[in-house]
Amino acid sequence: MATATAIQMKVPVLDLKAQYLTIKDEIQEAVNSVLENQHFILGPEVKALESEIAAYCETKYAVGVASGTDALILGLKACGIGPGDEVIVPSFTFIATADAVSILGAKPVFADIQANTFNIDPESIERQITPRTRAIIPVHLYGQAADMDPIMALARKHDLKVLEDTAQAIGATYKGRRVASIGDVGCISFFPSKNLGGYGDGGMVVTNSEHIYRRLISLRAHGSTKKYFSTEQGWNSRLDELQAAILRVKLRHLDAWSAQRREVASRYDVMLAKLANVATPARNGFGDHVFHQYTIRVPRRDEVQKRLGEIGVTTMVYYPTPIHLQPIYAGLNLHEGDYPVTEQACKEALSLPIFPELTDEQSLYVSQALAQVLAE
Numbered sequence: 001m002a003t004a005t006a007i008q009m010k011v012p013v014l015d016l017k018a019q020y021l022t023i024k025d026e027i028q029e030a031v032n033s034v035l036e037n038q039h040f041i042l043g044p045e046v047k048a049l050e051s052e053i054a055a056y057c058e059t060k061y062a063v064g065v066a067s068g069t070d071a072l073i074l075g076l077k078a079c080g081i082g083p084g085d086e087v088i089v090p091s092f093t094f095i096a097t098a099d100a101v102s103i104l105g106a107k108p109v110f111a112d113i114q115a116n117t118f119n120i121d122p123e124s125i126e127r128q129i130t131p132r133t134r135a136i137i138p139v140h141l142y143g144q145a146a147d148m149d150p151i152m153a154l155a156r157k158h159d160l161k162v163l164e165d166t167a168q169a170i171g172a173t174y175k176g177r178r179v180a181s182i183g184d185v186g187c188i189s190f191f192p193s194k195n196l197g198g199y200g201d202g203g204m205v206v207t208n209s210e211h212i213y214r215r216l217i218s219l220r221a222h223g224s225t226k227k228y229f230s231t232e233q234g235w236n237s238r239l240d241e242l243q244a245a246i247l248r249v250k251l252r253h254l255d256a257w258s259a260q261r262r263e264v265a266s267r268y269d270v271m272l273a274k275l276a277n278v279a280t281p282a283r284n285g286f287g288d289h290v291f292h293q294y295t296i297r298v299p300r301r302d303e304v305q306k307r308l309g310e311i312g313v314t315t316m317v318y319y320p321t322p323i324h325l326q327p328i329y330a331g332l333n334l335h336e337g338d339y340p341v342t343e344q345a346c347k348e349a350l351s352l353p354i355f356p357e358l359t360d361e362q363s364l365y366v367s368q369a370l371a372q373v374l375a376e
């Protein structure tokens with residue numbers, strides 16, 4: 001048997017340069033036009049991107065902000081969340097989902113996930129509802145919709161707001177609807193590595209509520225409803241014209257890129273099906289998965305990751321530590337065992353290289369490398 005102690009190929013976990021090369025001319029034209037106009041903040045590109053994203057996400061309104069984290073903070077604030085309120089979030093997510101809640105003086109209350117999809121478990125949400133609960137933030141993790149129907153039913157029953165953390169899932173669908181359009185607010189990130197990534201930070205909030213929209217417009221500009229006249233505490237959180245111009249180019253390609261991601265995922269599914277120790281990503285059947293990540297479960301994950309790295313395959317662990325066990329939330333007095341499905345996922349999850357430009361040769365090499373490492 002071939003022993004790949006030598007690196008035969010290097011497969012990065014993400015290759016933004018490969019994508020840039022396919023759209024270089026369009027990007028340079030878009031950037032040049034902003035430089036010629038010399039309008040850098042809240043100009044025509046941001047306005048156009050806002051209406052294009054609203055149309056794409058099937059919502060009435062969209063508001064550009066400085067990051068996905070700010071989209072969550074401003075979205076929560078626009079929903080009236082503040083000190084003393086409880087907001088239910090998954091413990092298995094990027095820290096921003098929870099710390100957007102804390103920064104407003106509200107308390108994140110964690111829910112566990114479903115083992116097969118890694119998405120928030122509606123039954124666990126229900127167990128965490130108290131008289132102080134005001135909102136739920138389901139995260140569409142790895143690019144697949146969380147199960148929104150039971151979440152929206154709980155929200156209606158208990159009069160809660162729902163903010164969809166769509167940082168990883170723009171373009172995904174749930175029962176024929178776009179994610180981000182189902183709850184009260186959808187929060188999108190344009191961080192460079194996301195499926196629709198800018199060349200710097202950026203984010204957007206989408207909503208169907210005119211009231212929330214008006215509040216967002218004020219909150220991103222120091223709480224002002226007219227120039228130099230503030231009615232409440234706000235922020236400076238705006239999307240740059242340069243980023244908006246770049247994102248408008250990329251948005252035109254997004255559906256084709258999502259389809260390419262799904263093709264890569266299907267190839268992995270077939271090649272990894274033979275590996276007894278590997279659980280490939282489950283599809284919940286609710287709609288289109290956009291495969292921000294292709295995340296498997298594997299035993300001895302840390303060892304497997306290290307060996308894969310030695311033979312040229314870069315992988316990532318999203319996420320190694322549950323949020324309820326991180327020092328930031330030591331004050332909540334939560335313990336190992338409180339969210340067992342999340343804790344198990346943190347030990348087993350491994351995200352393989354996936355991006356639209358990943359070649360068949362590369363995905364074959366990743367699959368063979370994984371088979372070899374597991375056989376060692």
Ligand SMILES: *Cc1c(COP(=O)(O)O)cnc(C)c1O
Binds near residue numbers: 067070093201
């Ligand atoms: C990336 C991400 C965010 C934060 O987005 P930024 O643009 O980096 O602030 C929030 N939630 C999830 C699930 C993310 O993956």
